[in-house]
Amino acid sequence: DTGVSQNPRHKITKRGQNVTFRCDPISEHNRLYWYRQTLGQGPEFLTYFQNEAQLEKSRLLSDRFSAERPKGSFSTLEIQRTEQGDSAMYLCASSSRLAGDREQFFGPGTRLTVL
């Protein structure tokens, strides 16, 4: 088991462009979470999936953001028409029902810079 992986690790884009990030959770983890972390702050919850179903979205997740988890395995987070305020570290985490779902394992994150 190699842990949660995220790609790319860094992304620099120009304002107005679309970006997509990928998260591969620990295999057989049924829950997958996306968080956003800005400098000097703790991670903030964006959305989570149980298997392929997106069960909750934070109010932080504007209409420009969309997340998918086809087949309940990897997940993608897309940001359309990026803004400078979207610059942040985007973290993915997964958890297992067997562990009671309360312990989340985090990936290394994707750092987005919007110029």
Added chain:
Amino acid sequence: GNSVTQMEGPVTLSEEAFLTINCTYTATGYPSPFWYVQYPGEGLQLLLKATKADDKGSNKGFEATYRKETTSFHLEKGSVQVSDSAVYFCALVNSNSGYALNFGKGTSLLVTP
């Protein structure tokens, strides 16, 4: 909703000093507290956790006791090492949101030789 408040950093200590990082929270339902740590250049790692009132979580010499009456989960270590330099996050599971974590702002710790 839930919220987590932890002491502001940065905290600078000499090696072998005693560490306390305070964490208090407000929560509905049956929250479970955690401490996560982020070492320089690395991702978030679970440090320790508690599942019910008066539970003490411990790991790598760190301890924290879940005090329901004071809604606190303070992190302590009797003798810090240079390798403990990192950012520490107190977090709370929100059972009303699929166990999404609510994090504090983080406390940066620097341990000097």
